Amino acid sequence: MSKNTLSLSNVVFGEKLDSDRSKIGGVNSLIDPVVNRLATLNPLWIFEARNMGSGYMVDNFVVKLDGEPLGAIGTNYMGSRGYVISISNDRIGKSRSRSDSYRTSDADKAVLMAKKMFGKMNPTERISKAKDAAERVVTRGAWNKERERQTHSSTVQGALLAWAEGRGMPMFLEFIEKEALLETKKQITTSMERLEVIRTDMKTIERVQTDFNDSKTALVVKDSGKYLVKIGDKVDLYDDNTLPLDMRMKLGMLKLVEDEQYISDVGCKVTNEIFVLLVDKEAGHEGGT
Numbered sequence: 001m002s003k004n005t006l007s008l009s010n011v012v013f014g015e016k017l018d019s020d021r022s023k024i025g026g027v028n029s030l031i032d033p034v035v036n037r038l039a040t041l042n043p044l045w046i047f048e049a050r051n052m053g054s055g056y057m058v059d060n061f062v063v064k065l066d067g068e069p070l071g072a073i074g075t076n077y078m079g080s081r082g083y084v085i086s087i088s089n090d091r092i093g094k095s096r097s098r099s100d101s102y103r104t105s106d107a108d109k110a111v112l113m114a115k116k117m118f119g120k121m122n123p124t125e126r127i128s129k130a131k132d133a134a135e136r137v138v139t140r141g142a143w144n145k146e147r148e149r150q151t152h153s154s155t156v157q158g159a160l161l162a163w164a165e166g167r168g169m170p171m172f173l174e175f176i177e178k179e180a181l182l183e184t185k186k187q188i189t190t191s192m193e194r195l196e197v198i199r200t201d202m203k204t205i206e207r208v209q210t211d212f213n214d215s216k217t218a219l220v221v222k223d224s225g226k227y228l229v230k231i232g233d234k235v236d237l238y239d240d241n242t243l244p245l246d247m248r249m250k251l252g253m254l255k256l257v258e259d260e261q262y263i264s265d266v267g268c269k270v271t272n273e274i275f276v277l278l279v280d281k282e283a284g285h286e287g288g289t
Helices: 002-006 032-041 090-095 107-117 123-165 169-178 182-213 245-254
Strands: 011-013 046-052 057-065 068-077 083-088 102-104 218-223 226-231 234-238 261-263 267-269 274-277
Touching (some): 032 068, 090 107, 169 182
Parallel strands (some): 011 046
Antiparallel strands (some): 068 083, 218 226
């Protein structure tokens, strides 16, 4: 029956399958009797084959009348029930609460459902569908325009910021000094001072990260009163008397700060027992005890 179905005058191949029609073996056995009967009963309906499933069998059709989609006929997997026939369109979807399609293993019931629900939209349905389409376009249009605005705004803001941080900075500082409210002047002055500190911190963090990733830092681990120190592939053991002076001084500074804090030209305190020290290029460290 499946080859007869594909040979019906109102059964056509969609663009996706047209180039592969020589491979197609027929129509999936579940939906073949449904498509065959409906196509025979409704010669004006066009059944467009849209998908080829296992065994090179067509398992999905879109049904149209005068170019307007009426619905779809396909297969659907339902767990323990296996594959069943699926009949779907907007009407069916709006009338069902648990799924957007009518699913059954009975071809007769599938045919009855398609005959009942497939048909051109009435004015109410057409208005409803048009409203949904308009809503999507309006919403998408606003979103696209906002994204476009942000793109151009970022370009302008970036250029403005670059100018303000360079040639425009004296003008900005003069404005703050002479025209800004006292509270605003205080806030901006405080933030500018903090920015300088943050820039210094960032340079320290970046240097520690780079040297650590290149195995150029000293990883120091306190262990039972001793210090395990790893530089590159070499690991040495020191105590308080043999630990190199520059390491001892850096550890002393890092012990005074909180965990995960950095000190410029010194390194980072990971925990009370773990430290990452920047290593001076000219400093040589002999092995410990």
